[in-house]
Amino acid sequence: xxxxxxxxxxxxxxxxxxxxxxxxxxxxxxxxxxxxxxxxxxxxxxxxxxxxxxxxxxxxxxxxxxxxxxxxxxxxxxxxxxxxxxxxxxxxxxxxxxxxxxxxxxxxxxxxxxxxxxxxxxxxxxxxxxxxxxxxxxxxxxxxxxxxxxxxxxxxxxxxxxxxxxxxxxxxxxxxxxxxxxxxxxxxxxxxxxxxxxxxxxxxxxxxxxxxxxxxxxxxxxxxxxxxxxxxxxxxxxxxxxxxxxxxxxxxxxxxxxxxxxxxxxxxxxxxxxxxxxxxxxxxxxxxxxxxxxxxxxxxxxxxxxxxxxxxxxxxxxxxxxxxxxxxxxxxxxxxxxxxxxxxxxxxxxxxxxxxxxxxxxxxxxxxxxxxxxxxxxxxxxxxxxxxxxxxxxxxxxxxxxxxxxxxxxxxxxxxxxxxxxxxxxxxxxxxxxxxxxxxxx
Amino acid sequence: xxxxxxxxxxxxxxxxxxxxxxxxxxxxxxxxxxxxxxxxxxxxxxxxxxxxxxxxxxxxxxxxxxxxxxxxxxxxxxxxxxxxxxxxxxxxxxxxxxxxxxxxxxxxxxxxxxxxxxxxxxxxxxxxxxxxxxxxxxxxxxxxxxxxxxxxxxxxxxxxxxxxxxxxxxxxxxxxxxxxxxxxxxxxxxxxxxxxxxxxxxxxxxxxxxxxxxxxxxxxxxxxxxxxxxxxxxxxxxxx
Numbered sequence: 001x002x003x004x005x006x007x008x009x010x011x012x013x014x015x016x017x018x019x020x021x022x023x024x025x026x027x028x029x030x031x032x033x034x035x036x037x038x039x040x041x042x043x044x045x046x047x048x049x050x051x052x053x054x055x056x057x058x059x060x061x062x063x064x065x066x067x068x069x070x071x072x073x074x075x076x077x078x079x080x081x082x083x084x085x086x087x088x089x090x091x092x093x094x095x096x097x098x099x100x101x102x103x104x105x106x107x108x109x110x111x112x113x114x115x116x117x118x119x120x121x122x123x124x125x126x127x128x129x130x131x132x133x134x135x136x137x138x139x140x141x142x143x144x145x146x147x148x149x150x151x152x153x154x155x156x157x158x159x160x161x162x163x164x165x166x167x168x169x170x171x172x173x174x175x176x177x178x179x180x181x182x183x184x185x186x187x188x189x190x191x192x193x194x195x196x197x198x199x200x201x202x203x204x205x206x207x208x209x210x211x212x213x214x215x216x217x218x219x220x221x222x223x224x225x226x227x228x229x230x231x232x233x234x235x236x237x238x239x240x241x242x243x244x245x246x247x248x249x250x251x252x253x254x255x256x257x258x259x260x261x262x263x264x265x266x267x268x269x270x271x272x273x274x275x276x277x278x279x280x281x282x283x284x285x286x287x288x289x290x291x292x293x294x295x296x297x298x299x300x301x302x303x304x305x306x307x308x309x310x311x312x313x314x315x316x317x318x319x320x321x322x323x324x325x326x327x328x329x330x331x332x333x334x335x336x337x338x339x340x341x342x343x344x345x346x347x348x349x350x351x352x353x354x355x356x357x358x359x360x361x362x363x364x365x366x367x368x369x370x371x372x373x374x375x376x377x378x379x380x381x382x383x384x385x386x387x388x389x390x391x392x393x394x395x396x397x398x399x400x401x402x403x404x405x406x407x408x409x410x411x412x413x414x415x416x417x418x419x420x421x422x423x424x425x426x427x428x429x430x431x432x433x434x435x436x437x438x439x440x441x442x
Numbered sequence: 443x444x445x446x447x448x449x450x451x452x453x454x455x456x457x458x459x460x461x462x463x464x465x466x467x468x469x470x471x472x473x474x475x476x477x478x479x480x481x482x483x484x485x486x487x488x489x490x491x492x493x494x495x496x497x498x499x500x501x502x503x504x505x506x507x508x509x510x511x512x513x514x515x516x517x518x519x520x521x522x523x524x525x526x527x528x529x530x531x532x533x534x535x536x537x538x539x540x541x542x543x544x545x546x547x548x549x550x551x552x553x554x555x556x557x558x559x560x561x562x563x564x565x566x567x568x569x570x571x572x573x574x575x576x577x578x579x580x581x582x583x584x585x586x587x588x589x590x591x592x593x594x595x596x597x598x599x600x601x602x603x604x605x606x607x608x609x610x611x612x613x614x615x616x617x618x619x620x621x622x623x624x625x626x627x628x629x630x631x632x633x634x635x636x637x638x639x640x641x642x643x644x645x646x647x648x649x650x651x652x653x654x655x656x657x658x659x660x661x662x663x664x665x666x667x668x669x670x671x672x673x674x675x676x677x678x679x680x681x682x
Contacts, residue, residue: 003551003557010539335538338535338537339548339552340520341496341529342523342529342548343521343523343524343525343553343600344520345516345520345552346516347517348552435496436491436497439531439535
């Protein structure tokens with residue numbers, strides 16, 4: 001092995017400039033590949049931020065208006081979900097797929113605490129909702145089974161709302177009201193959210209005890225408070241009606257299976273409400289699993305496209321290396337003739353050229369890869385940290401625009417294959433050199 | 443017999459078919475010092491290429507030490523060249539970017555001999571040819587005679603059965619030519635190396651013990667030259 005590398009080094013040393021120029025094309029190709037993949041990853045990561053905020057095997061179901069006449073009724077009729085839809089969903093018909101079912105009812109109102117008030121809505125929920133939406137609790141707890149059973153008047157507030165409620169102006173009012181002072185300014189000037197736990201807020205005309213604060217994230221709604229389903233339903237007298245239905249499911253692995261299930265489920269619910277079984281507007285189904293599936297598909301397509309672009313850029317470099325190796329073989333024909341005369345087998349000559357080609361490609365490729373990764377890191381530190389404001393929401397252009405170890409390994413493999421490919425034809429040509437003709441060549 | 447050729451024919455088919463060797467019969471015994479003489483175009487180079495397994499022949503038989511050399515794969519031919527034959531060329535054919543000792547090592551490299559062992563052997567052979575001090579010099583730093591001696595060391599290092607020299611003095615002045623020829627005869631006499639020299643110079647041929655004349659692809663006279671009186675110019679020197 002050492003002998004082979006000595007030979008390669010001798011050969012490369014004689015043609016430094018030419019080797020470097022050719023190598024640059026390879027470096028450039030791999031550099032582009034790495035930067036493209038890194039940027040692509042960053043874009044996809046930015047796009048997918050928040051998608052892990054939900055469990056992926058959940059469907060949200062809501063009612064709309066019918067879009068076609070059915071069973072003697074006109075289109076445009078409002079459909080309202082009710083308890084019997086919940087029973088149907090939980091029932092034996094879909095028990096093969098459906099696990100937990102959560103119904104929600106909601107009402108909107110003004111939430112008041114001290115002198116501050118914000119408008120928002122109160123959503124009656126079951127404890128299972130927390131797992132479905134991956135709701136993270138910052139302080140306190142979420143709704144529990146006891147709340148549901150006892151119809152407690154407790155509420156879980158979102159972080160952003162608490163921030164408003166505890167905002168400036170309320171300190172003074174709190175002090176003046178002679179209540180336990182709100183420790184608004186914490187040790188580092190931050191609002192002490194936890195101080196509101198156990199306190200009462202007014203929603204509409206009733207007081208609710210705050211039991212928890214949820215963490216805000218991009219996907220959450222900052223105006224929604226969670227309360228026990230039974231309490232909201234009792235207080236606001238919604239009767240049989242429900243607003244939304246959520247359930248987790250299992251055993252639907254493909255897009256087709258999901259579609260088939262949705263079709264059957266929609267037909268079942270629609271028929272209960274005398275709507276056409278295939279009326280998509282009468283019943284909205286938001287399937288997070290298929291949505292996720294499609295996102296992954298998009299991600300794969302993007303990544304494949306970037307690989308193809310990168311590989312084509314690299315192709316230019318490979319052709320360059322191949323070309324240089326051909327010239328090398330031409331120049332060294334006489335030398336190969338000598339080597340063959342004193343006993344070099346064709347394979348030993350082939351090996352020499354192939355090894356040289358792979359060495360050049362791999363070395364310069366690695367340089368390109370390192371520079372590419374460096375640029376990705378720089379992108380991460382600059383563009384990756386900035387975000388722009390779109391419709392009151394902070395959107396990052398790039399999130400973690402880097403490539404992983406897997407890509408580095410794949411790129412290494414690509415380089416070795418590329419080097420072999422580049423060296424293949426020149427090496428074959430070198431091996432086919434006939435010694436008497438080669439000896440004659442000068 | 444070390445070398446036996448029976449009715450060897452060779453035709454080149456480059457457009458006009460050219461029948462170069464027309465039934466060569468030749469036997470050379472181990473330890474002989476033979477020259478093959480002929481004008482250019484006589485087929486002597488072709489014969490040398492066939493003897494050296496660098497080229498193949500059409501019909502006939504060629505045996506080295508009882509082994510039939512015919513229809514060999516490239517790999518097999520390379521192996522035979524490496525183990526059975528040592529080459530000395532007119533233009534030395536040293537590899538320019540390798541030092542003298544590296545050039546001498548090369549045949550052993552293709553035998554798979556280890557690095558230090560082959561270095562040691564190469565130094566030994568260079569020393570025998572009086573070039574130990576030049577071991578780390580590159581060919582372009584040496585004189586023609588030195589280069590040819592490096593080439594001879596390279597040819598000898600595998601301890602081959604046959605040493606094939608193609609116009610070994612063609613690029614040397616008369617004094618150096620004489621030294622090289624003396625070196626070859628010494629190798630032949632003292633070490634019993636079988637040497638075949640191809641030349642068109644009668645002086646060179648005169649240094650050998652047997653002169654094979656080849657003309658138009660046919661072996662002509664085979665002269666016994668143990669007295670070294672074949673050439674009127676070649677009694678004591680090599681005429682240039």
